[in-house]
Amino acid sequence: MIQAMVNDETIAAILRQLRQPIVLVGLMGAGKTRIGTSLAKALDLSFTDSDTEIERAAGCSIADYFDRFGEAAFRDGEARVIRRLIDGTPRIIATGGGAVLNPETRAILKNESIAIWLQADIGTLVERTAKSNRRPLLKSGDPHEILTRLSEARAPLYDEASTIKVKSHSGSPTHTVRRALAAIAAHLESKQT
Numbered sequence: 001m002i003q004a005m006v007n008d009e010t011i012a013a014i015l016r017q018l019r020q021p022i023v024l025v026g027l028m029g030a031g032k033t034r035i036g037t038s039l040a041k042a043l044d045l046s047f048t049d050s051d052t053e054i055e056r057a058a059g060c061s062i063a064d065y066f067d068r069f070g071e072a073a074f075r076d077g078e079a080r081v082i083r084r085l086i087d088g089t090p091r092i093i094a095t096g097g098g099a100v101l102n103p104e105t106r107a108i109l110k111n112e113s114i115a116i117w118l119q120a121d122i123g124t125l126v127e128r129t130a131k132s133n134r135r136p137l138l139k140s141g142d143p144h145e146i147l148t149r150l151s152e153a154r155a156p157l158y159d160e161a162s163t164i165k166v167k168s169h170s171g172s173p174t175h176t177v178r179r180a181l182a183a184i185a186a187h188l189e190s191k192q193t
């Protein structure tokens, strides 16, 4: 459906010029998985979620992983998964919100991918993340406070790692996907000239 609503020319131009993976970064609840899945459909590329890859490899949920091995071990695994996935193949990758904490990951995202920073206001992030209890970092206090703190701490890191910023708080996911596609096309075009 998304495909029908965006200009076929835009899709074709992206696919002609794309030589790297497209990676979604941003806070929990920004819509990385939702928008990533739709982008993959629109571009007919594969979609991978780094959290899901970690869960598959570990045989347990992210929450259990944090409980059993701790956050530091999770961050190591996350960096390894992202390193493996960014291999020059055009594909769509959604990362966990804390992936940018690793400086090497930030450099890989910046230099070897088109990283899109999905941005949403705190109220939207709280609303979206409240729909599930699978995020260990939001269990230790008030989600609004935690997300506000993470947003302040991580904004410079998302900024450093990303190539494109896309707002994901207003409108339907379809609109966000269209904005992302337009921004990817513009970025690729600007690299040609």
Ligand code: S3P
Residues within 6 Å of the ligand: 026, 027, 028, 029, 032, 051, 062, 095, 096, 097, 098, 099, 134, 135, 136, 137
């Ligand atoms: C985290 C975000 C989560 C997951 C883990 C830690 C974070 O992913 O990787 O719970 O540090 O922001 P989502 O951003 O997909 O929720």
